[in-house]
Amino acid sequence: MLFNKSVKTLVKATLVGVAIAAFTSSVSAETLRGASMFDDKHTFTKTMVKFGELVEKHYDGDVEFDLRLNSELGVEKDYVTFLNQGVAIDYTILAPSNMARFAPSIPLMDMPFLFRDLEHWNTALGSDVMAPLEKELSDKADIVIVGYAGGGTRNLLSKNPVGNLEELKGHKMRVMGAPIQAQIFDALGAAPSAIAYNEVYNAIQTGVIAGFENEAASIQNLKFYEVAPNVTLTGHTITVRPIVFSGKKFRKLPAKLQEAIMQAGKEAGAFGRELESREDAIKLKEMSDAKQIIVSEFEGREKLLDMVKPVQDKFAESIEATELLKAIRSK
Incomplete structure (x- = not known):
């Protein structure tokens, strides 16, 4: 009887120990929730999936990722508030301009005609030239930039053709x-006028x-x-899309997970930049071949670069970023 009682006690203690260990493991595992406005085929989503994989690779601990897609948790404006x-x-992953209400200087990253070409863009993002903007975002918005994705070339999209300065004159268009x-x-x-991203489709449809x-x-x-x-094809912006963390x-x-996140962010950013810059031309061709879009060049595009430079300079001066703008241009 004593032997049986001891065995029962031992088994009971073992089961309790296993349960406690499982509970402790569950409690200690970190769950990180991400959000994407897009489906699993979009480069932003693929980059965030890669980010999660890289964090797990670099972190010797329990971490889980809960990535919500298709605007389940809102749009970028909402994400900024949540973060x-x-x-x-x-x-x-966010467009810098959507964070402007917290950090007025951050849209410099997103300024049209900031980068001469893809090589200039990649060189700038591979350096520490954006460090002053990262600090402002952290100080004023409490949002941490852990890496830089992006690489899509932004062009004009319109109901009717807009192929030169004359046709652009008075063109009612949405901007960030x-x-x-x-x-x-x-x-x-x-x-230009700033309207919510999720209202763009209907706004064009209704003529707003x-x-x-x-x-x-x-x-x-x-x-x-x-x-x-x-x-x-104005090619006015080569996108900078920071991978950001609350x-x-x-x-x-x-601390070890923080280190893993920073390392993973840098690597995922490089992955995302290569992916999006490579896929950009492919996607344009796919839509063109499917006769979903009509692609044309912008006549006299080189004039645009001269026309916007005074605006860029004035903006940089207003946010005390003249030297930063010079540094980016010099890369």
């Missing part, structure tokens, strides 16, 4: 919310605007070609 408040999501976006296109003679500007992946993914099939969440994580 700033430390609620709902922990990481995503940062003032520099509107200032640039206003200087080119267009009539006649077009907007975007990169190929988003045009294809969200089927914008259905309402605006004319793509004019500062409030980041500080709560173990």
Whole structure:
């Protein structure tokens, strides 16, 4: 009887120990939630999946990823608020201009005609030239940049052809919310206005605007070609899309996990830049071959570079970033 009682006690103690160990493991595992406005085929989503894989590779601990797609948790404007408040999501990929309300200088990354070409863009993002903007975003928005994705070339997308400065004059188009976006296109003679991204399709359909500007992946993914099939190759922006993390969440994580996130962010950013820059031309061709879009060059594009430079300089001066703009241009 004593032997049986001892065995029962031992078994019971063992089971309790296993349960406690399982509970402790469950509690200690970090769950990081991400958000994407797009499906699993979009480069942003693929880059965030890669980010998760790289964190797991670099972190010797338990971490799980919960990535929500197709705007389940809202759009980029919502993501910025969530990250700033430390609620709902922990990481995503954002257009810098959507963070302007917290960090006024950050849209410099997104300024049209900032980069001469893809080589200039890649050189700049591979350096530490953006460090002052990273600090401002962290200080003012409590959002941490862990890497740089992007690489899509943004062009004009319109209901009717817009192929030269005369046709661009008075063109009602949507731009992102940062003032520099509107200032640039206003200087080119267009009539820009900032409206919510999720309202663009209907706004073109109903005539509120006649077009907007975007990169190929988003045009294809969200089927914008259905309402605006004319793509004019202005190549005004090579996108910079930071992989960002909530500062409030980041500080709560173990130091080793923080290190893994920073390392993974850098590597995932390089992965995303190569992926999007490579796929951009492919997606344009796919849509063109499917007769979903009509692609044309912008007549006299070189004039645009001279027309916008005073606006760029004035903006940089207003945010005390003249030296930063010079540094980016010199890369």
